[in-house]
Amino acid sequence: MLGTVTGMTTEPAAFADWASARTLSEHIAVLARALSTRSLGCESVPVQAALGRVLASDLRAPLSLPAFDNSQMDGFALASAQTPGRFTVEGMIPAGAGADASRSPSVSSPSSSLPLVVPIMTGAPVPPGADAVVPVEETEGFDAPSITVDAVEAGRFVRPAGSDIEVGETALPADTVLHPAALGLVSALGLTEVRVRRRPRVLLVTGGDEVVAPGGELRAGQIFDANTTLLRAVLAESGAQEAGSLTVDDTVDDFRTALARAVRECAPDLILTSGGISAGRFEVVRQAFAPGAQVGEGVTADEGIDAQVGFGSVAMQPGGPQGVGVVHAADAVIPVVCFPGNPVSTWTSAQLLLRRAFKDAWGVGRPLPQVQAMLTEDIPSLPGKTQVRRVRLSQEGAQLQVRALPGTSSHLLARAVDANAFLLVPAGRGTIPAGEELTAVVLQEE
Numbered sequence: 030m031l032g033t034v035t036g037m038t039t040e041p042a043a044f045a046d047w048a049s050a051r052t053l054s055e056h057i058a059v060l061a062r063a064l065s066t067r068s069l070g071c072e073s074v075p076v077q078a079a080l081g082r083v084l085a086s087d088l089r090a091p092l093s094l095p096a097f098d099n100s101q102m103d104g105f106a107l108a109s110a111q112t113p114g115r116f117t118v119e120g121m122i123p124a125g126a127g128a129d130a131s132r133s134p135s136v137s138s139p140s141s142s143l144p145l146v147v148p149i150m151t152g153a154p155v156p157p158g159a160d161a162v163v164p165v166e167e168t169e170g171f172d173a174p175s176i177t178v179d180a181v182e183a184g185r186f187v188r189p190a191g192s193d194i195e196v197g198e199t200a201l202p203a204d205t206v207l208h209p210a211a212l213g214l215v216s217a218l219g220l221t222e223v224r225v226r227r228r229p230r231v232l233l234v235t236g237g238d239e240v241v242a243p244g245g246e247l248r249a250g251q252i253f254d255a256n257t258t259l260l261r262a263v264l265a266e267s268g269a270q271e272a273g274s275l276t277v278d279d280t281v282d283d284f285r286t287a288l289a290r291a292v293r294e295c296a297p298d299l300i301l302t303s304g305g306i307s308a309g310r311f312e313v314v315r316q317a318f319a320p321g322a323q324v325g326e327g328v329t330a331d332e333g334i335d336a337q338v339g340f341g342s343v344a345m346q347p348g349g350p351q352g353v354g355v356v357h358a359a360d361a362v363i364p365v366v367c368f369p370g371n372p373v374s375t376w377t378s379a380q381l382l383l384r385r386a387f388k389d390a391w392g393v394g395r396p397l398p399q400v401q402a403m404l405t406e407d408i409p410s411l412p413g414k415t416q417v418r419r420v421r422l423s424q425e426g427a428q429l430q431v432r433a434l435p436g437t438s439s440h441l442l443a444r445a446v447d448a449n450a451f452l453l454v455p456a457g458r459g460t461i462p463a464g465e466e467l468t469a470v471v472l473q474e475e
């Protein structure tokens with residue numbers, strides 16, 4: 030249901046053209062277009078700091094794995110062609126014996142009347158002439174001067190050089206999200222750094238006279254700021270990082286002044302705002318980004334911000350009011366994304382819209398996975414907009430089932446925290462009956 034975008038431009042485009050409500054996919058495409066005005070580039074990071082980062086280009090193996098034929102078992106290396114029979118035991122090849130391999134006896138040039146076997150440990154290089162290994166349990170043991178061996182096929186318990194990956198092959202393709210096994214492979218290949226996409230640095234902006242930082246003192250009518258923390262956490266899960274955060278009151282001049290200064294100080298790749306964008310008299314974000322808005326007092330025109338931000342609606346609930354565009358500030362073009370202030374609206378917007386746009390525009394992060402799940406009860410739909418219900422997904426036998434949590438309003442954050450998925454209830458379907466399958470977006474695998 031949520032789409033991807035192709036054919037993006039790197040030029041700032043006209044974002045103000047937003048007459049009718051957009052679908053989620055249409056809006057994701059516009060978000061990605063705004064983000065694409067800024068190029069992130071790549072950086073090298075130490076392997077130990079690369080978990081979750083996105084590989085910038087194909088990583089080719091600088092060596093083969095295994096680098097040499099080696100034993101898969103503790104046992105005896107031998108020439109399979111000489112089996113079955115009795116063998117003299119000679120020498121010892123521990124793992125790591127490569128430097129001394131010339132001192133290992135060659136099984137093809139025996140020093141006794143019997144053919145030779147050489148004790149060999151798991152991971153040790155197979156000596157010249159040997160092509161198979163017999164596990165010690167199948168013999169008289171390591172202390173015996175000679176052992177009897179049944180017929181053995183060539184290659185038994187030998188791990189050939191390059192059987193995992195050959196030198197020059199692609200070990201990890203570009204865009205791999207580096208997970209623990211991928212990082213293990215990077216180290217197995219002897220590399221200490223990886224080239225990854227740079228993480229977007231995001232300036233978080235919350236506005237409103239009523240919003241107070243947690244730990245502060247609430248006056249009548251005020252609330253604690255939930256959204257900065259919530260967005261910071263979504264960013265951390267989405268391959269982005271916080272460049273700074275700003276809490277501003279409802280004074281438009283103060284907002285523009287503070288924003289211009291913060292942009293100069295932290296040079297963000299994205300300005301992400303929450304609140305202040307709908308239809309009220311004190312919509313500080315919307316007013317501050319309005320075409321022709323005055324630059325704040327104490328800030329010269331050169332230091333100010335010149336905004337091309339469009340505001341309109343996306344046919345979803347919660348998360349209907351949205352804004353997107355770019356600002357020109359501090360000699361740079363910086364994308365701007367504006368979310369509605371209700372905490373569940375901000376959360377839904379970040380998870381469903383921004384994560385996908387990060388991936389489409391910058392190739393970073395991981396959009397949340399989508400699954401089909403069966404309704405366990407009738408679910409009402411809304412005319413003209415997708416409703417995003419907070420739900421519990423559970424696996425019942427072969428069937429993924431979904432149970433809606435109570436409450437659809439966007440202030441119900443406490444009721445939403447138990448959700449492990451969002452259910453996308455399609456627009457205009459009346460009451461959708463139990464038993465039908467709908468798309469759910471998975472928040473947490475459990």
Ligand SMILES: Nc1nc2c(c(=O)[nH]1)N[C@H]1C(S)=C(S)[C@@H](COP(=O)(O)OP(=O)(O)OC[C@H]3O[C@@H](n4cnc5c(N)ncnc54)[C@H](O)[C@@H]3O)O[C@H]1N2
Pocket residue numbers: 235236237239240252253254255256257303304305306307308309312347348349350368369370371372374439
């Ligand atoms: N006449 C109309 N009124 C509203 C409409 C509309 O279409 N016409 N849309 C409603 C919808 S839907 C939403 S969503 C909100 C969006 O409003 P804003 O983006 O302007 O956000 P605010 O008015 O600033 O705040 C909304 C709500 O959220 C609280 N809030 C704001 N910031 C935070 C924060 N950082 N942490 C916690 N809570 C926050 C704020 O106190 C408000 O209660 O508009 C509807 N109105």
Ligand code: MOO
Pocket residue numbers: 345346347348349350369371374438439440
């Ligand atoms: O669209 Mo608003 O986000 O429902 O509360």
